Amino acid sequence: MSKAYQQSEAVKRRLEQVQGHFIAGHWLRENQQATSDVYNPSTGAVISQAICGTPAEVDQAVAAARSSFDDERWSGLTPAARAKVLWRIADLMEAEQAELAELEMLDAGKFYAAAEQGEVAFAAECFRYFAGWCTKIDGATKQLSSGPTNEFHVYTRREPIGVAALIVPWNGPLVQAAWKIAPALAAGCSCVLKPAQETPLSTLKLAEIMQQAGLPDGVLNVVLGDGPEIGGHLAAHDGVDKVSFTGSTAVGKKIIGAAKGNLKKVSLELGGKSPMVVFPDADLQDAADGAISAIFSNAGQVCVAGSRLYVHKSIYSELLPIIQEKAQAIKVGSALDPAMDMGPMISLRQLDSVLEKIHRAEAQGARLLCGGKLVQQGENGGGYFIEPTIFVDVNAGMDIATEEVFGPVLTVFAFDDSDDIVALANDSEYGLAASVWTKDIALAHKTAAKIKAGLLWINCHGIPDMAVPFGGYKQSGWGRENGYEALLQYTEQKSVIVRL
Ligand code: NAD
Numbered sequence: 118m119s120k121a122y123q124q125s126e127a128v129k130r131r132l133e134q135v136q137g138h139f140i141a142g143h144w145l146r147e148n149q150q151a152t153s154d155v156y157n158p159s160t161g162a163v164i165s166q167a168i169c170g171t172p173a174e175v176d177q178a179v180a181a182a183r184s185s186f187d188d189e190r191w192s193g194l195t196p197a198a199r200a201k202v203l204w205r206i207a208d209l210m211e212a213e214q215a216e217l218a219e220l221e222m223l224d225a226g227k228f229y230a231a232a233e234q235g236e237v238a239f240a241a242e243c244f245r246y247f248a249g250w251c252t253k254i255d256g257a258t259k260q261l262s263s264g265p266t267n268e269f270h271v272y273t274r275r276e277p278i279g280v281a282a283l284i285v286p287w288n289g290p291l292v293q294a295a296w297k298i299a300p301a302l303a304a305g306c307s308c309v310l311k312p313a314q315e316t317p318l319s320t321l322k323l324a325e326i327m328q329q330a331g332l333p334d335g336v337l338n339v340v341l342g343d344g345p346e347i348g349g350h351l352a353a354h355d356g357v358d359k360v361s362f363t364g365s366t367a368v369g370k371k372i373i374g375a376a377k378g379n380l381k382k383v384s385l386e387l388g389g390k391s392p393m394v395v396f397p398d399a400d401l402q403d404a405a406d407g408a409i410s411a412i413f414s415n416a417g418q419v420c421v422a423g424s425r426l427y428v429h430k431s432i433y434s435e436l437l438p439i440i441q442e443k444a445q446a447i448k449v450g451s452a453l454d455p456a457m458d459m460g461p462m463i464s465l466r467q468l469d470s471v472l473e474k475i476h477r478a479e480a481q482g483a484r485l486l487c488g489g490k491l492v493q494q495g496e497n498g499g500g501y502f503i504e505p506t507i508f509v510d511v512n513a514g515m516d517i518a519t520e521e522v523f524g525p526v527l528t529v530f531a532f533d534d535s536d537d538i539v540a541l542a543n544d545s546e547y548g549l550a551a552s553v554w555t556k557d558i559a560l561a562h563k564t565a566a567k568i569k570a571g572l573l574w575i576n577c578h579g580i581p582d583m584a585v586p587f588g589g590y591k592q593s594g595w596g597r598e599n600g601y602e603a604l605l606q607y608t609e610q611k612s613v614i615v616r617l
Contacts, residue, residue: 122453128219136167136317138174138341139324141181142334148174153314153343158226158461159451161499167317170342172350175309178338179356182280182307185335192277192305196251203248203302205330210241213326217291217319224318225290226452226461227415239581240295240323246583247299250604254304259612270615275608277305278382279358282351284372285320286364287313287463288418288523294320296587296598297361298327298337304607309338309357311348315463317341344368355379359607362386363420366521366547366592384596384606386420386588388521389549392542393423393578394564396555397431403576404554405439408527411552411578413447413505416459417525418467421550423578424522427541430533437509437529441487444505444527449492451500461501462524468501471524475506478517478526484510488525513544521547539567548590552578571597 136155137146145168152166185191191199210217218233227236256273260266281301285293290312301308312320324339340347348368352360352375362372363386376383393411395404411423428436452460462468468491475489488506506526511518517528532538542551542564552574553564565573571588574580581587581599588597596606 121455125216125219127216128223131216131220131318131322132165132223134165136165136321136341138168138170138178139321139337139339140174140178141185141338142328145174155224155317156315156464157223158315158463159223159453159500160494161465161501164223165318167314167341170340170347172346175340175342175347175350175354176356178309178340179280179282179351179354181335181338182309183356185333186277186280186307190333191302191307191336196254199303199305200248200251202331203244203251203299206327206332207241207244207248209326209330210237210244210323213322214238214241217322220318220322221291222452225287225316226463228452228455228457228460230455236289236291240291243292243295243299243583247303247604250300250601251303254604254608256610261614268617270617272613272615274611274613275304275605276611278607278609279306280356281306281308281607282354282357282360283308283310284348284352284360284362284364285310285312287315288415288420290316291319291323293363294323296603297363298323300598300603301361301607302332302336304604306359306607307336309340309351311340311342311351314341314343349375352376353378357381359383361596361606363598369594382606384588384598385594386596386598387549387592387594388523388547389420389422389589389593390425390519390521390545390547391421391423391550391552391570392425392427392545392568393552394427394538394542394554394568395429395432395436396553396557396560397429398556399432399554400556400576401432401436401439405436405443407552407554407576407578408440409443409447412527413444413459413525414579416462416503417471418463418523419579421572421579422523423550423552424526424528425518425542425545426527426529427532427538428529430531433531437486440527440529441507444507445487447505449502449504450494459505459525462503463501465501467524468503471503471522471526474517474520474522474524475503475526478508478511478515481515481517482510482512483508483515483517483528486529519545539564542568546592549588549593550574550578552576
């Protein structure tokens with residue numbers, strides 16, 4: 118299977134060196150701490166070593182970001198000059214897309230074609246999108262409500278917020294990094310980014326590209342290390358003005374606690390348990406394809422994964438077998454093998470966590486329609502794979518109905534006209550995304566308006582776009598990524614009242 122894959126010389130050289138921090142434009146590959154293993158989740162093999170950061174190195178990175186912000190080497194450039202650098206980053210990412218995609222495949226378990234045409238292309242486009250916003254960050258003129266209008270000139274300004282700490286997860290390392298770095302830089306901020314310990318490779322390559330594109334040293338710094346110690350120190354740091362975090366809801370709550378020391382601004386993109394609602398008049402083939410891709414893309418390790426499928430009773434017995442057949446036809450295996458459809462869990466820890474949730478669901482009485490088992494790979498059993506899994510006969514009290522699995526596990530429910538489908542869809546502590554499947558336009562829009570989620574799709578699921586705000590209601594987060602809204606989160610607003 119993996120015979121088809123030939124490692125490029127560039128990636129070979131990159132993996133041979135220790136993955137280090139990028140601070141003030143320099144690579145720091147040695148410290149007193151041990152290094153940690155970087156794994157290929159498709160094989161379980163150790164492919165490189167990464168430095169384990171120390172709090173002192175976080176301090177160094179924050180100081181580098183702070184001095185680059187205070188001397189205005191980036192924020193003081195004209196907006197057009199900043200836009201040119203962001204645009205150049207996108208061009209260089211495309212020039213280097215083969216290496217970036219290879220790293221994403223080896224490190225994050227993405228299929229090469231999906232990484233190249235999806236992740237890398239999308240991340241590059243994110244820099245272009247925010248390049249466009251650099252020259253459009255406006256204030257407004259205002260009118261005093263209780264002062265003589267002609268004697269005062271009043272206006273607002275948008276200023277960069279300062280040093281932004283950016284903490285990202287492993288399920289889309291390059292895209293998640295781009296979603297934060299691009300708006301932060303467009304606003305004029307300096308940044309310290311911490312990738313997930315599982316997936317440092319593409320982010321470090323991106324840092325290299327950004328330096329080549331002309332980003333001044335110190336404006337982007339990358340620190341490597343574990344979550345609680347290194348991420349925690351960064352989130353709590355008094356030299357940081359804003360923290361933007363993507364990850365689990367449990368850690369998101371810790372970030373809020375860590376940020377309270379200096380009341381830094383916080384935005385959070387957290388977990389989800391997103392419902393898909395299929396009404397009787399829906400196109401069943403479309404709905405089946407949508408459900409399959411909503412839950413099994415990236416092996417379910419997607420924050421907006423459609424993990425709760427509500428199907429109207431009148432079409433349940435027709436739709437369910439179509440979905441089951443499609444799920445069972447999915448070829449599970451190494452992301453190095455383009456003949457496979459679904460790749461690995463990111464780590465042994467994630468594999469164990471998903472299997473434990475599957476076993477608990479069975480123990481609580483949910484019926485396994487298909488899947489549920491570990492997929493053994495080859496004689497040595499390398500790689501972390503789970504079968505596409507579907508549960509039925511689930512009731513609302515079971516953990517599988519409410520808990521985020523972050524793996525390839527779909528839970529299917531039937532509903533009828535006597536059920537309040539909106540209440541069922543909203544029966545979750547999360548509110549990240551949802552989709553509604555019907556040809557009835559009025560029903561679609563009315564249902565979309567009532568579901569409490571930050572992203573609502575009608576007759577599709579999981580389509581992101583740079584221009585469309587992305588984020589959660591309830592415990593799925595605070596704030597929005599993408600669109601102008603994302604940019605505003607990296608600014609402070611100042612009001613100026615001038616007595617003429
Ligand atoms: P995680 O919360 O364990 O880790 C995310 C990042 O936070 C990592 O870089 C980690 O090292 C760091 N971290 C861990 N503990 C920390 C602490 N105490 N202080 C500071 N940083 C800390 O999440 P994960 O397992 O890497 O990712 C999966 C989760 O992310 C899922 O819940 C998923 O829904 C969520 N997610 C959400 C979105 C979104 O946009 N809403 C996108 C992707 C993933």
